[in-house]
Amino acid sequence: MKLSFRWYGESDPVKIEYIRQIPNMHSIVTAVYDVPPGELWSRESIAALKKRTEEAGLHFEVIESVPVHEDIKLGKPTRERYIANYQENIRRLGEAGVRCICYNFMPVFDWTRTKLDKPLPDGSNALVYEKEDLEKMDPLTGELNLPGWDASYTKESLRAVFDEYAGITEEDLWENLRYFLSKIIPVAEEADVKMAIHPDDPPWPIFGLPRIITCEENLDRFLKLVDSPYNGLTFCTGSLGCTKTNDMVKLVGKYTAMGRIHFLHVRNVKILPDGSFEESGHYSGCGSLDIPAILKAAYDNGFDGYIRPDHGRMIWGETGKPGYGLFDRALGAAYLNGIWETLEKTGKEG
Numbered sequence: 314m315k316l317s318f319r320w321y322g323e324s325d326p327v328k329i330e331y332i333r334q335i336p337n338m339h340s341i342v343t344a345v346y347d348v349p350p351g352e353l354w355s356r357e358s359i360a361a362l363k364k365r366t367e368e369a370g371l372h373f374e375v376i377e378s379v380p381v382h383e384d385i386k387l388g389k390p391t392r393e394r395y396i397a398n399y400q401e402n403i404r405r406l407g408e409a410g411v412r413c414i415c416y417n418f419m420p421v422f423d424w425t426r427t428k429l430d431k432p433l434p435d436g437s438n439a440l441v442y443e444k445e446d447l448e449k450m451d452p453l454t455g456e457l458n459l460p461g462w463d464a465s466y467t468k469e470s471l472r473a474v475f476d477e478y479a480g481i482t483e484e485d486l487w488e489n490l491r492y493f494l495s496k497i498i499p500v501a502e503e504a505d506v507k508m509a510i511h512p513d514d515p516p517w518p519i520f521g522l523p524r525i526i527t528c529e530e531n532l533d534r535f536l537k538l539v540d541s542p543y544n545g546l547t548f549c550t551g552s553l554g555c556t557k558t559n560d561m562v563k564l565v566g567k568y569t570a571m572g573r574i575h576f577l578h579v580r581n582v583k584i585l586p587d588g589s590f591e592e593s594g595h596y597s598g599c600g601s602l603d604i605p606a607i608l609k610a611a612y613d614n615g616f617d618g619y620i621r622p623d624h625g626r627m628i629w630g631e632t633g634k635p636g637y638g639l640f641d642r643a644l645g646a647a648y649l650n651g652i653w654e655t656l657e658k659t660g661k662e663g
């Protein structure tokens with residue numbers, strides 16, 4: 314495994330030099346952040362990110378994310394221009410040494426939480442999804458009190474995009490995803506860049522918008538849309554794992570054995586009885602997921618991709634980007650290192 318850490322560039326309160334000090338750190342996970350979704354990333358911006366990363370003693374091999382323009386998800390005729398740009402971004406990133414691109418195919422809303430700083434009993438705070446609070450929200454009428462949601466939509470433009478999705482069924486979304494993959498995976502193969510879709514977070518429909526990257530049946534279907542090793546997964550334990558119906562240990566083993574997990578996001582979540590969940594410390598005892606068993610399934614099936622601690626809590630008085638402080642993610646990285654080293658030193662089963 315290649316340990317990695319998300320970094321939001323120079324505006325990130327977490328310095329890249331601090332990330333390097335985490336033992337066994339291999340790669341930075343980053344993106345060009347000043348270009349709107351669907352547009353080209355300049356070679357200069359990509360080269361500058363690579364230089365900055367390598368000067369800090371880390372590898373520049375993983376991008377999270379190259380966003381997919383809404384017109385591609387909607388299957389509008391204008392998608393052709395955005396798909397051409399996407400192909401070119403894959404080529405440019407491949408030339409710069411990037412080997413893995415994470416992206417998602419969630420309509421309108423990316424990850425969704427109802428609170429970003431819920432106090433936990435130990436005095437830390439974390440991102441939470443409270444079912445009752447979410448059900449009270451209506452993005453089209455009331456104020457959209459969705460934390461972390463960047464208000465790039467005005468109320469009018471949000472209504473317009475919801476209207477466009479009104480005619481889009483889950484099957485339409487599948488077809489639009491298939492079309493997109495049929496255009497980009499051949500380019501990714503040529504550029505030697507593994508594409509890794511991130512599951513929907515949480516893995517169920519939000520505000521009546523369809524979501525399809527949610528469960529084993531759908532992951533199987535996704536991988537068959539274009540049956541290439543370059544069409545793979547960002548396996549995010551905290552996204553797929555916030556419903557008990559997804560068996561994380563089984564799924565990580567299965568998709569690793571198929572050679573289709575290119576990027577592993579590891580975090581723990583505590584599933585609450587009413588279908589809400591809290592993000593918790595990485596340690597298994599803090600949440601509902603068995604992290605050593607998940608990593609063992611990856612290890613036993615030959616995982617050699619990128620891995621990163623995913624969201625962390627805010628601890629030790631740190632302030633900054635919710636989910637992306639240094640301290641708790643560094644604890645997560647150390648925990649992953651400890652488990653992985655033990656797996657390597659004790660060897661494969663059988």
Ligand SMILES: [Mn+2]
Nearest residue numbers: 549552578623
């Ligand atoms: Mn994730």
